[in-house]
Amino acid sequence: MSTPHATNAASPTTAARWQRYVHGHHWRTQAEEFDGCKLGFWLFLATEVLLFGGIFCGYAIFRVLYPTAWAEGSSALDWKIGAFNTAVLLVSSYTMAMSIYCIQTNKISRARWNLAVTFLLGLAFVILKLALEYTPKWSGYFFVLDPALHHHESMIVEGKTAFFGLFQFVEGYGGKRPGMLFTYPFAVDPQVPVWWAIYYCGTAIHAAHVLIGMTLIARVWHLAGKGVYGPTYYAGVEITGLYWHLVDLIWIFLFPLLYLIH
Amino acid sequence: MAHDTTPSPAAFDELDPHHSGVHASHVIVGPMQLRAVLAVLLVFTAMTVGFAQAEQWASAYFGVVLPHWVNVAGAMSIATIKALLVMAIFMQLKYDNPVNTLIMGVTLAALAIFICFTGMDLFNRSQVYDWKAGPIVAGGTGGQLWGGEGISENKAITTPVGESVALHARNEYLKRLRDKIKATHPELDDAALEAAALAQFEADKAATVGHGHGGHASHADTGNTANRSRPRRGLSGALDTAATGNAHAAPAH
Structure with a gap:
């Protein structure tokens, strides 16, 4: 079937895919x-x-x-x-x-x-x-590099970490759910x-x-x-x-x- | 020129009657215009943050408290300007088929209707509650003046045992503190244990809440001094262990 309205269809062998794009036949x-x-x-x-x-x-x-x-x-x-x-x-x-x-x-x-x-x-x-x-x-787990962590130093629970030590638990902060x-x-x-x-x-x-x-x-x-x-x-x-x-x-x-x- | 107004029949393409061609709707918005819009958007972001900060600063250090609607209206106007810029230039509505703008306009109008009707209901709740509560008559205990469940404005989310979730969380924390203190000081009697747990609770609260993030009202609340005090705003104090004052008046600060 021919596509007479495919105005920008270039040679299929040399053209990029966008140049060969043919719009839908209903347009x-x-x-x-x-x-x-x-x-x-x-x-x-x-x-x-x-x-x-x-x-x-x-x-x-x-x-x-x-x-x-x-x-x-x-x-x-x-x-x-x-x-x-x-x-x-x-x-x-x-x-x-x-x-x-x-x-x-x-x-x-x-x-x-x-x-x-x-x-x-x-x-x-x-x-x-x-x-x-x-x-x-x-x-309640803080990312260890989180600048906000130093606000909560007094509440840090030593040794309670998660995800390979990248997160440090702070008592009384979490649970905001x-x-x-x-x-x-x-x-x-x-x-x-x-x-x-x-x-x-x-x-x-x-x-x-x-x-x-x-x-x-x-x-x-x-x-x-x-x-x-x-x-x-x-x-x-x-x-x-x-x-x-x-x-x-x-x-x-x-x-x-x-x-x-x- | 004659052929501009009356195109010859040969120039008429029935597959493209309006001469829209392939590129007609492809508007190219250049990099300089995009950068200018980005700069304006970033400046407006800085402005809205600065506005909120300046308001807090004025309230905390000079006691200048702007009416609440100023804060809301300021932030929302800036957000609306930013949104219009994004839609007009980044989303290209300015250069696009006007039908797309119409779709967005109708959608935003619908949203405005939702919010208006929600607001009309909300700001007239007090009349509805009064009406539902019925006339006040002599007799009874007065315990259910608001009529009962379902129309109470302050019905808290409750746990299955009927306790406020927030209160439950507080009690669970106190229970853990009591257990911890009991483990190290088994000699304490119940009253001393309770007092120690409450004291620790207040200290933990000051350590956790006191610093905040530089969040809103965190400075305004520290306005209590020997010569003046700021009353609690709208809070019942039901969850507070201290008899008066606020968390920021606690020691440890």
């Missing part, structure tokens, strides 16, 4: 296919905004009902980690956008470098969250477990999105290396970029709501 042009692809993805992003919207509504409800629990919970978070992670995600959004620019201008190698940096920044975000925030708050799992002994407000439930819901669903985004970035990095993307065909990178920017967008709101407003 009139490749531009329409690209637009349709983006339209569908924006609809998906709308559902994502509504997913996090539910969490933001929950945050608002419990904040109004238990303002003192919110003040107490928020004061247990370190704004420095939150601000650093915000910068990490903002820079990663920039490198993601740069990778699309590079592919549009046929600088595939530079595009892959930008994708790799975006991936590593995402990884840094997740590692910081796990090692410096989730682990100590949930279990959601709802029924809460075991932190020094709570002042009885509703503070509700704060931790909202905190873990919001940040863990966000972190799951970071991990999914990293998987998508690794995929387009791999495909870009095989010559799949180029100036006339890069829908995969564009869609991955939109997803990654949404992850950034959600964090732009989570950061002040959790770390800054008190």
Whole structure:
């Protein structure tokens, strides 16, 4: 079957894969296919905004009902980690956008470098969250290089370490867990477990999105290396970029709501 | 020119009636513009952090307490500006098919409706509680003035034995302290053991909570001196072992 509308199909023997790309037969042009692809993805992003919207509504409800629990919970978070992670995600959004620019201008190698940096920044975000925030708050184990550890020197339990000695147990710090799992002994407000439930819901669903985004970035990095993307065909990178920017967008709101407003 | 307004039939491609071609929707946003947006985003992040810090600093050292809505409105306005920048430039909505902007706009409008109706309910709860509680009549013990379970605003999460989770956590910690002290000082009687456990609890609490992370209100709460005291804000003190004051007034600091 002939494809009369495959306007950019070059010679199959010499051209790169993006040059040989032929859009679906149900589209009139490749531009329409690209637009349709983006339209569908924006609809998906709308559902994502509504997913996090539910969490933001929950945050608002419990904040109004238990303002003192919110003040107490928020004061247990370190704004420095939150601000650093915000910068990490903002820079990663920039490198993601740069990778699309590079592919549009046929600088595939530079595009892959930008994708790799975006991936590593995402990884840094997740590692910081796990090692410096989730682990100590949930279990009381601090990463030995955590600068916050020296605040708790008097409560260190000597010899009680985990994960090849990389984590040191601090008495009376952990147990800041959601709802029924809460075991932190020094709570002042009885509703503070509700704060931790909202905190873990919001940040863990966000972190799951970071991990999914990293998987998508690794995929387009791999495909870009095989010559799949180029100036006339890069829908995969564009869609991955939109997803990654949404992850950034959600964090732009989570950061002040959790770390800054008190 | 004539052929600009009335294209000849030969120039009309029925597969591409609007001449969108292959590249039409591919807008290239250049590196300088991307860098400028990144710089603005980072500056706004610094601003929102600085704003929150400045507010705490003013409250802790000068007693200037800004109304709460200032803090919320400031942080949320900055976040909204940042979000609009990310959507307009990084996500290219500014150059894109307007339908995509419409989708996001409708979604955000829906979200605004959710939050508005949630807020309308929340800020009128007190009227609902009053109405549900019914008229106050003479007689009875007055023990259930709020009507009972389900409409109580401060119903804590409870363990299966009906104890607040937070209180349970505190009691478990005290139990461990008593066991530890008993192991080293078996001669103590129950009252002395209890007192020693409570003292240790307060010392541990000061060591754990006292330093904080430089988190919010951590300085504002240390405002108690011999000449002035700041009342506890909104806390019942039900979980506090000290009779008065706050955790930061404890010694060991």
